[in-house]
Amino acid sequence: VRPGPILGIETSCDETAAAVYDGARGLLAHTLYSQVRLHAQYGGVVPELASRDHVRRINGLIRLALQQAGVEPAQLGGVAYTAGPGLIGALMVGAAVASGLASALDVPLIPVHHMEAHLLAPMLETPAPAFPFLALLVSGGHTQLVAVHGHGVYALLGESLDDAVGEAFDKTAKLLGLPYPGGPHLAKLAEHGRDGRFRFPRPMTDRPGFEFSFSGLKTAVLSALPVQPSDQDKADLAHAFQEAVTDTLVLKVGRALESTGLRRVIVAGGVGANQRLREKLAAYAERHGVQVYFPRLAFCTDNAAMVAYTGWVRRADGVAPGGSLFATPRWPL
Numbered sequence: 001v002r003p004g005p006i007l008g009i010e011t012s013c014d015e016t017a018a019a020v021y022d023g024a025r026g027l028l029a030h031t032l033y034s035q036v037r038l039h040a041q042y043g044g045v046v047p048e049l050a051s052r053d054h055v056r057r058i059n060g061l062i063r064l065a066l067q068q069a070g071v072e073p074a075q076l077g078g079v080a081y082t083a084g085p086g087l088i089g090a091l092m093v094g095a096a097v098a099s100g101l102a103s104a105l106d107v108p109l110i111p112v113h114h115m116e117a118h119l120l121a122p123m124l125e126t127p128a129p130a131f132p133f134l135a136l137l138v139s140g141g142h143t144q145l146v147a148v149h150g151h152g153v154y155a156l157l158g159e160s161l162d163d164a165v166g167e168a169f170d171k172t173a174k175l176l177g178l179p180y181p182g183g184p185h186l187a188k189l190a191e192h193g194r195d196g197r198f199r200f201p202r203p204m205t206d207r208p209g210f211e212f213s214f215s216g217l218k219t220a221v222l223s224a225l226p227v228q229p230s231d232q233d234k235a236d237l238a239h240a241f242q243e244a245v246t247d248t249l250v251l252k253v254g255r256a257l258e259s260t261g262l263r264r265v266i267v268a269g270g271v272g273a274n275q276r277l278r279e280k281l282a283a284y285a286e287r288h289g290v291q292v293y294f295p296r297l298a299f300c301t302d303n304a305a306m307v308a309y310t311g312w313v314r315r316a317d318g319v320a321p322g323g324s325l326f327a328t329p330r331w332p333l
């Protein structure tokens, strides 16, 4: 393992990002460009456009991150990049750039699992959670409960059998006529919703286990949606949807904490930015005397800080650059 800070590169979906992390000094810089406006007009991420935009942005973001960190390329101890899961064309951009840089600098190339990076994002905060902890991973592609015993020691307790929770937010938002990405828009609209007007099921809470299913909720919203909904109708539906989702997540987190005996829980992934989820988890933690950790909002959604950090943790797994490019759309944690 070489000394020196790690450059992290994230291009798995629609954010292009670079960051520099150093074991002794912590996070030195992080930069990000969100493609959200590019994809908004299509109502979702267009993979080909995403790849091309990563190509346009990534070099500038890397240069900026190094500059902000005060680190010369030659001082780097390795280059980490998100190798999957994600959109393959988008991943290939990060893989190619990382591999080229690692070759030029003759430093190890460190492939990072995107979900492991999300899972470790709370480690960038002070205080960082101590191991072991329970992780609730809630993103656009994943909904998982993971027992984390240490770096690289993960046990999957349960996951969604159909839609990921972020996907359910986005699809439901679309039904309500909200722009992409729907999650944050739906959450905002839900603030104006009234309690008790609609009530949706808390899926799979009536049977044991840690599995989730969110696709039925979207259908429930669709069936309850009036033909010409008023703004208030939409807000009431958004509210009822968000309540059902957050209640379900908190109930399963509680169940997982009880059955594993873990006393700490961390939240990771884009839906971790949801304020209602944060409130309910904080209230649960207070009631049960457990600790809950949230990364800052910018480190809940996709970012390179978590990739640089994970790269530093995984620096011993770095490979000599120059081999075949490793990027994979599907990669179990």
Ligand code: KG4
Residues within 6 Å of the ligand: 013, 138, 139, 140, 141, 142, 165, 166, 167, 169, 170, 181, 182, 183, 184, 187, 269, 270, 271, 272, 273, 274, 275, 300, 301, 302
């Ligand atoms: O982790 P992330 O940035 O990307 C991956 O999927 O890896 O997560 C994005 C997801 C989207 O589905 C987005 O709508 C959702 O997180 N999201 C939210 C909020 N902010 C982002 N969902 C609910 N409430 C939010 N405040």
Ligand code: ZN
Residues within 6 Å of the ligand: 114, 118, 139, 140, 269, 270, 301, 302
């Ligand atoms: Zn993500």
